[in-house]
Amino acid sequence: MTTNADGPQTPARRRAPAGAAVLREDVTEAIRLAVFEELAAVGYARMSIEGIARRAGVGKTAVYRRWRSKLHLVLDVVSALAVMGLPVPDTGTLEGDLRLLYQVTSRALRHPVASQIIPDLQAEAARNPDIAEAMQKTLREGQEGVASGIVAAAQRRGEIRAGIDEDLALDLISGPLYWRSVVIRSPQLPKGYLDALARSTAGALRAL
Structure with a gap:
């Protein structure tokens, strides 16, 4: 034995x-x-x-x-989320890719556990630079990989021009939904909100 x-x-x-x-x-x-x-x-x-x-x-x-401490345990768990990531949507259109991304992300952010954890860790990040770094890595890298894939696919299809500002594109893609779901913590998204967001974001990306 x-x-x-x-x-x-x-x-x-x-x-x-x-x-x-x-x-x-x-x-x-x-x-x-x-x-x-x-x-x-x-x-x-x-x-x-x-x-x-x-x-x-x-x-x-x-x-x-x-893990040596509570901090190291939480940092490990939070950082692991970054590598899990979301699959890059492949619907054949920029607007369709954005709509699918928003649907999946919205469900994840509105999960009861996530809706409690993320705001609490954001508040803690203001006091703890190690947690702040882990949170930035988790939220930015996870979304950045997906957003970059959406932008690259749209460029290959000729829906948006090559050479756009990728940081600005990431802000346009990810910012509004996080603002609504994480910062404002709206209890329910208005009907048709995700469709309108996908349509508006696609238009903004084409204008870059």
Whole structure:
């Protein structure tokens, strides 16, 4: 019977190198999920390693084997969102790509957990430069890759000109929906809002 860093395991033919800590991935994922739930429930300031461990059904030691502190744990979880990303839409038109992007992003931003976590972390980012950097990486890189793909596809189709200001294009694509959903936190988008936003953004990109 072999054991790992998180508890006993089934018999295995190959032993881990002496002194190596083999961390169970299912435990790691349970802790990450517990972080999201704990952030939504109590916020960053009141969140504790004890609360995370209790929610994940593990001991505090299992958390500390993976992350040195609450800050490192949250930064790791938040930063991981950046690499998850959204698939680049491929509807065949600029307006269609934008509409699909807005539909998917809107659902994600309005998820009960995300709607609690993002504003809380933004407030914490104003006091903590490490969280601010992680938030910027998460929100900008995730959207930037998708927006760049939409712009590049539209350029190949001849819908917008080559050489446009990509930073301005990203602001035009991502800014309005984040303003409405994250900053203002509108409880419900007006009927037809996403269609109108896609149409207006496509027009603005063509005018660049």
